[in-house]
Amino acid sequence: HASSPSSSPRPLRLARLLLPFGLLLLVSLLVLHGRPPGTRPGQSGTDPAALFLSLSPGANASIAADLLTLTSGPHLAGTPGAAGVAAHVLSRLRAAGLRTLTREYAPLLSYRAHASLALLAADRSLLAHLSTDEPADPGRRVVRPYHAYAPSGAAVAEAVFVNLGREEDLAALDRLGVSLRGRVAVAVRGGGYRGGVVARAAGRGAVAVLIAGRADGGVERGTVLLGGPGDPLTPGWAAADGAERLGFDHEAVRRRFPTIPSMPVSADTASAIVRSLGGPALPAEWRAGLGLEGHAGGVGPGPTLVNFTYQEDRKMATIKDIFAVIKGREEPDRYVILGNHRDAWTYGAVDPNSGTAALLDVARRLGIMLRSGWTPRRTIILCSWDAEEFGMIGSTEWVEENLGDLQSKAVAYLNVDCAVQGMGLFAGSTPQLDKLLIDVTRQVKDPDVEGKTVHDTWSTMNGGINIERLARTDSDFAPFLHHAGIPCVDLYYGKEFPGYHTALDSYIWMEKHGDPLFLRHLAITEIWGLLALRLANDLVLPFDYHTYASQLQEHTNVLADRMNNSQSVSVINGFINDLSSAATEVQKEELKLLDIHDGRGLIRRRLLNDRLLLAERSFLHAEGLQGRTWYKHLMYSPPEDYESELSFFPGIADAISRRGNQSTRQRQAAVRQELWRVAMAIQRAANVLRGEFGAHNKPINFSVSMAP
């Protein structure tokens, strides 16, 4: 794809826009009318997956057209620009023939009111005004760079360069005898969650934090909210109209916000500051971040000072979640949920509207399938979230509002945030869905390698298939998994992209670099759709708990290793075996059911599916993790320590990393209690899976006895 659209003549662009729709129209007509009258796909044997895939030709072009429209202007949540994109999504869902719903909330959002930055000499005379703009957006078409929820503040203080601002960087500064107290920290991006960078610097006494963007002129916006997702004033319930809200002085609210102001700045701005610093010399490995290889300067503090003022505009704003619902014909009270957020920091070509375009194509195809007479066995819900960028707010409020319903009915939540960031399939999942995901990729053509399936390339490249676990809280699956205990999948092409949260996240970049032929978008759409169809149509839910058990065993082994093969970790093993044998019983029951086809079979299948459906809920601890009660998943919530290596058993990870006032004995006891809590959760899951009352009342012997 050599030319870029901005250089093509207008009629050609118009044709390029119309042609895919024309193609699609043709294909749809063929699909709808090429079918013999009387046959109803889905009812009499036509595989819904085949039907779904047959609607691919030309879809890449319509996806591209959708993306162009969605990204035509900035659409930050709670701003006027958001309305047009919401309207577009709503109208495309309706055009697909789907029933739509919307739900509005009024959470606390945060915008930049005013910022200024200047470099001062040691005597406080002005050396230079520094730009707080994004070089890549000279026309200020998108919102000027800022951190959402950074508090208003001002500082005139010496600057200190903190490299990536990780714990190890701050420790290095300690060793150099450089204190952050009362100073402005200047960091390079890449040190993990930006809220964590700010919190760590604040913990060391810094008065403000500036985080540098990349050399290409992009500046990374983002939220710095702490302690979990969702509206800060309504933790655990929805920010609906008229809802009770906590006061700003409430402890649960205060601890969500950083205590010092911060802002993302351009690499140029950060470089200007750091180049002016004296003090201990820059460590060698700290130079690359700002391109300071040849530079002879230091890490600070000073002698120069930074004069930083920041005014936040913190206010409640209306956001809108949009839904399309396809009611299941046999089990309408079982939900297969697909979600993508719609709001963007700038144009959102990658993040998130590559996913939005994919969602709209899934909707288009399902609409066609419905018109041809097919209905899914279970209900499918497509969700377009708002305000994800502020902290997964649109999805979290909705999950909190519908918690009882979702916990008793949701089969799984399939998330696509950035559908395409680059090359190569990446996926995160709760383990019982691994097998399904892998199976589905065998049916999808690889977008980059001719004649191969996605499964082919996925299993041979980058060391083979490696499905991540979802302990991270960086997209809309977080409330579904960490709070509600619903199995989740998160899909994306390409590990990361340079324009993340910058003005460079535009259609042009996607067309040039991200996915010129939009075939990766196509692949994501197909994987997403096929996952949904399997979950919504399979007679028995395609969950594999043997995989879950073996993953938990891996985690346990890693943990045991970390704890120097502490005997206490082995308490978990017996319960994991129990989970495995429960999984075997499920398989046996499934086989038996193959032979029963009457009404009794329907009920027996329902009973079996209920066991499968509810097992994941058992991994929740009702009271939540200590000090972070919103997080309830004991296998896969994020650990308290943003830099922790443990991506599982968060309660145990927290107990290990927590030092504080405890004696060693107390800490060991706390770790043991968390171990036991995990063991009990696994036992609960095994019991629910097994289903039969009393069958689990076999005495379980332990080699470890815990004396009080």
Next chain:
Amino acid sequence: HASSPSSSPRPLRLARLLLPFGLLLLVSLLVLHGRPPGTRPGQSGTDPAALFLSLSPGANASIAADLLTLTSGPHLAGTPGAAGVAAHVLSRLRAAGLRTLTREYAPLLSYRAHASLALLAADRSLLAHLSTDEPADPGRRVVRPYHAYAPSGAAVAEAVFVNLGREEDLAALDRLGVSLRGRVAVAVRGGGYRGGVVARAAGRGAVAVLIAGRADGGVERGTVLLGGPGDPLTPGWAAADGAERLGFDHEAVRRRFPTIPSMPVSADTASAIVRSLGGPALPAEWRAGLGLEGHAGGVGPGPTLVNFTYQEDRKMATIKDIFAVIKGREEPDRYVILGNHRDAWTYGAVDPNSGTAALLDVARRLGIMLRSGWTPRRTIILCSWDAEEFGMIGSTEWVEENLGDLQSKAVAYLNVDCAVQGMGLFAGSTPQLDKLLIDVTRQVKDPDVEGKTVHDTWSTMNGGINIERLARTDSDFAPFLHHAGIPCVDLYYGKEFPGYHTALDSYIWMEKHGDPLFLRHLAITEIWGLLALRLANDLVLPFDYHTYASQLQEHTNVLADRMNNSQSVSVINGFINDLSSAATEVQKEELKLLDIHDGRGLIRRRLLNDRLLLAERSFLHAEGLQGRTWYKHLMYSPPEDYESELSFFPGIADAISRRGNQSTRQRQAAVRQELWRVAMAIQRAANVLRGEFGAHNKPINFSVSMAP
């Protein structure tokens, strides 16, 4: 019933024992063989209720025989005496033809090792040794009186009479200028939960508490555990073999135990102490408790001293829960659970074995019904709990262990602790079961009034039918309702009885006073069984959420009244209306289903029943009540304050009664948040009941807006 069994000659007694069984055998044979071959009751239309009731003739006599056996010796939990009664129950369940299971736990129990009491003069010379025995048990056949979990301790201190030891009594002492600090409090029983009496006295600085028994020589044993039911070392999980246990220094453990020793003493012992007191004169209304009407003495302190030593034997002991399971033929994964505890402080004739005998009769009848070819639609589980007297331990450990399973499958829990204490039916229930309970009593003969049904007498006596709400935590329904959110019923004949937890709770008392003809036992058995059969067999679960909504409205009105018609309370009303309209939709769906009889009807019924089943869970707040996270039910958990009048909305009650360090504004905000939490729970329940996704996304307007 003029003669008592102890005076009848042996052969007559033997005949009396054998005759009922003979009668029963005859009746059973008639039932089994009088049926035409080929008809299967329950399958082809025979009403299971009619069959159940047809097995009543002679049952009162076999119930009496069972009670005699069960109460032949003391059977305190964790002691050798318990084994025989467990074996009897197990064998009777098996004899009934039911499948049985047992589950053992090893919780922390508490026994009396040593106690001594003496009255000293002001100069510490011995005035008199005081008895720590129970006058009604001169042979020391049962465990000597004590409070379970009272800590070891000793005190030589002035005594103070505290009347009932309620807050108002302690306030009266304050006004009299009498301090409890460093003194021994002597109380009369009747001041509410004995643990609360001890805690209040300890809060005022008392060093020990003695609680007087009744004039008839009975001394009331009991637990003084604080903060909720269940094993103190394993809060939230089961005290299974090998389970992790918290240390005694753990905060969650320490706060379960009272801080000062206490003991129940005879009225004589207490009287001897109080008669020796000087100080401000006894208030007139304080005299009746110990029969001190003519006495001219005071409330203390002193001049006499009490020398009290107490040695507790606190240790882990094995307890055993016993189950009988009747697997449902259509929905084996739906559980109707009946429970009664088996352990007793002494002989247990009323508490609890009147209920045990009833449970065994239910088992007998169900066994006969099974043999005649009937099976219930849903699974019925009969439970015989252990260690209830120590703090609902056997039931709580089991519920904690099976929480996931129970929350997804349990239809209802039907509790009978003391089946018969005296005259008149009393019942507590979650409101959706009220209607069913009332209906069932129309089918049961009144045990005391010829020609009337229980419903007849229940609705005309004592001001009419008054079903209590279950905020109290005094029997085994507590973990099911307060922790797991399962609908519950609690049944008993007679409000209370004099021999409670004393050696007077014997078969002789029951035969003489409690239920001479055992017809009240019969009535309880019938009500219990019919409830179970309706819940296990009705096509659609017989839950009525209109009643729930109207009860919640009553509670809200009472609360509004108490809060001087605060406008903020009205926020709940809209959600209650929502619950009501959801209940209406359920009724409509139920009507529609009457016309559908195929496999699709089966599934649709299942879907509707799932909505009904799960609605109660919505009333739980996952994180639990503040400071008492084990309690999760927002409508019906006990309030923190043992003396609170509010028997609903415990979170709101707690926020109102909590003073502490808060400003008025903070307290108002806390109350408002609890109001909102209740409102949200009701909304969740309405959503779950309504079932259809998106239908609830109607905007709800409030007249109250809550500014942050």
